Amino acid sequence: MMGLMMSSPLTVTSILRHACRFHPHAEIVSRRLDGSIHRYTYAEFGRRVHRLANALARLGVRPGDRVGTLAWNSYRHLEIYYAVSCMGAVCHTINPRLFQDQIAFIVDDAQDSVLLFDTSFTGIVDELAPRVTSVDHYVALCDQESLPQSAAPGLLAYESLIADEPETFPWPALDENAASALCYTSGTTGNPKGVLYSHRSTVVHALAVSGGDWLCIRARDAILPVVPMFHAGAWGIPYAGLMNGAKLVFPGHAMDGASLHALMEGEEATMIAGVPTVWMELLRHLRETGGRLDSVERMMVGGSACPPAMIRTFEEDYDIRVMHGWGMTEMSPVGTLGSLKFHEVRLPAEERYAIQSKQGRPLYGVELRIVDEHGQPLPHDGQTTGMLQVRGPWVVGSYYKNASPHAFTEDGWFDTGDMASVDGEGYLRITDRTKDVIKSGGEWISSIDIENIAVAHPDVAEAACIAVPHEKWAERPLLVVTPQPGKQIDKRQLLAFYEGRVARWWIPNDVVVVEELPHTATGKLSKRSLRERFKNHRWPDSGGG
Numbered sequence: 001m002m003g004l005m006m007s008s009p010l011t012v013t014s015i016l017r018h019a020c021r022f023h024p025h026a027e028i029v030s031r032r033l034d035g036s037i038h039r040y041t042y043a044e045f046g047r048r049v050h051r052l053a054n055a056l057a058r059l060g061v062r063p064g065d066r067v068g069t070l071a072w073n074s075y076r077h078l079e080i081y082y083a084v085s086c087m088g089a090v091c092h093t094i095n096p097r098l099f100q101d102q103i104a105f106i107v108d109d110a111q112d113s114v115l116l117f118d119t120s121f122t123g124i125v126d127e128l129a130p131r132v133t134s135v136d137h138y139v140a141l142c143d144q145e146s147l148p149q150s151a152a153p154g155l156l157a158y159e160s161l162i163a164d165e166p167e168t169f170p171w172p173a174l175d176e177n178a179a180s181a182l183c184y185t186s187g188t189t190g191n192p193k194g195v196l197y198s199h200r201s202t203v204v205h206a207l208a209v210s211g212g213d214w215l216c217i218r219a220r221d222a223i224l225p226v227v228p229m230f231h232a233g234a235w236g237i238p239y240a241g242l243m244n245g246a247k248l249v250f251p252g253h254a255m256d257g258a259s260l261h262a263l264m265e266g267e268e269a270t271m272i273a274g275v276p277t278v279w280m281e282l283l284r285h286l287r288e289t290g291g292r293l294d295s296v297e298r299m300m301v302g303g304s305a306c307p308p309a310m311i312r313t314f315e316e317d318y319d320i321r322v323m324h325g326w327g328m329t330e331m332s333p334v335g336t337l338g339s340l341k342f343h344e345v346r347l348p349a350e351e352r353y354a355i356q357s358k359q360g361r362p363l364y365g366v367e368l369r370i371v372d373e374h375g376q377p378l379p380h381d382g383q384t385t386g387m388l389q390v391r392g393p394w395v396v397g398s399y400y401k402n403a404s405p406h407a408f409t410e411d412g413w414f415d416t417g418d419m420a421s422v423d424g425e426g427y428l429r430i431t432d433r434t435k436d437v438i439k440s441g442g443e444w445i446s447s448i449d450i451e452n453i454a455v456a457h458p459d460v461a462e463a464a465c466i467a468v469p470h471e472k473w474a475e476r477p478l479l480v481v482t483p484q485p486g487k488q489i490d491k492r493q494l495l496a497f498y499e500g501r502v503a504r505w506w507i508p509n510d511v512v513v514v515e516e517l518p519h520t521a522t523g524k525l526s527k528r529s530l531r532e533r534f535k536n537h538r539w540p541d542s543g544g545g
């Protein structure tokens with residue numbers, strides 16, 4: 001027997017309608033490129049979304065067409081998100097930090113017909129324009145007077161483009177499984193792969209992350225996503241925020257500690273979201289200036305492992321609840337988030353921090369398992385480490401144009417490429433990327449654990465632990481660190497810091513101090529380039545391990 005309830009399609013259009021109708025006075029605040037603040041309401045946002053959809057239709061954009069963006073977190077980027085998806089086209093966010101060749105590959109692979117970009121990316125567009133053939137229109141996100149000199153043919157100014165357009169648009173009735181957005185993963189090997197989100201996956205993901213145990217997004221919140229809208233949809237906040245009527249605060253290009261702090265204080269942010277390196281920078285600023293973050297209640301940290309020392313500092317010194325999460329572009333992107341259960345809330349601080357340092361537990365909707373190299377499921381005992389596989393309504397089913405089919409198992413799981421353990425309460429602990437794991441004498445060492453301990457040392461700013469070939473043990477861990485400003489790192493003292501914190505054979509064989517560590521386009525440590533750089537590193541003691 002079938003149920004007798006209505007079957008309303010879950011579309012991004014339904015979020016837009018709900019937001020504008022029931023939260024017309026909610027604010028969207030953005031820092032512009034010149035540092036000034038732009039501020040308007042959902043009602044005004046909605047009117048401009050309609051005007052933009054009319055303008056894009058006039059340029060020839062039709063349902064299914066891909067529209068590319070190279071843009072910071074800002075109100076105009078949000079307008080593009082909604083206008084493009086709601087008119088049935090596909091909003092393709094491009095990461096401007098990728099190499100020029102990768103950007104050209106991505107635009108060509110997606111066959112973007114329109115490219116909208118912030119003027120700070122004019123240089124990228126100038127190099128790109130002669131190389132790609134699909135783009136019919138280039139639009140700079142500015143007014144006519146600020147239009148940059150550019151090699152992009154027929155460059156249009158966004159504000160002139162939408163100025164005279166009607167404030168209504170006949171949104172098409174969309175199939176909820178129609179594509180809404182496209183984002184490429186910047187894999188460390190091979191070409192980037194496209195993840196094509198649907199309206200349904202986007203809405204269901206936004207509903208899920210809004211939940212009380214997760215981002216807990218309410219109409220009384222002011223949410224500041226530092227995580228970029230060009231990377232995995234800013235963790236779904238542009239959708240979940242509007243769905244719940246929250247005030248949204250966009251930092252634009254200014255992601256240094258001082259600018260973020262000023263924006264958080266000025267706009268009374270209650271929830272902030274970003275990667276650990278951004279929060280390290282913010283902490284440094286707060287320490288230097290004695291600044292406070294009084295309005296901020298909670299912060300979401302993900303994208304790479306959040307060092308336990310950071311969780312403690314934010315909680316004890318700033319009274320901010322830290323939620324550590326894990327996800328991937330392929331997962332829309334949130335897979336797990338850490339919030340304590342009833343019986344965990346009153347545990348002693350050390351035990352709570354130990355739980356919060358894990359990457360959280362799956363949201364309803366995400367199924368996960370760990371398997372061995374033969375694909376056999378392993379126990380969720382908190383000890384056994386295996387390859388992490390996931391499935392669920394907002395997990396990629398296949399890559400755009402069917403790239404990398406081997407990432408999908410025959411029984412319907414997506415292979416994440418991460419190594420992890422899962423404990424009896426469902427908490428996930430990511431130990432490594434499969435490619436980053438250190439195999440010493442046939443046993444695995446977690447590079448993330450080694451890095452977390454290094455950054456707990458007061459002299460260390462950032463740390464990367466990599467596998468380097470070793471005569472006896474096949475591989476041994478090498479620790480590469482940057483010092484805190486004004487501090488000297490004493491190798492022996494740093495290695496001694498590991499005593500009692502990990503098994504002795506996990507302690508790195510050597511430490512190299514560098515001025516800067518390399519990062520990928522998505523802000524993660526680029527261990528591949530470090531491995532390349534240190535592949536012939538001479539161990540201080542050849543017997544080591």
Ligand code: AMP
Binds near residue numbers: 185186302303304328
């Ligand atoms: P991306 O698709 O660029 O967001 O990268 C996803 C990858 O980032 C995951 O497969 C993990 O390797 C890594 N990652 C994301 N969140 C975390 C986290 N909290 N701890 C450790 N690694 C993470």
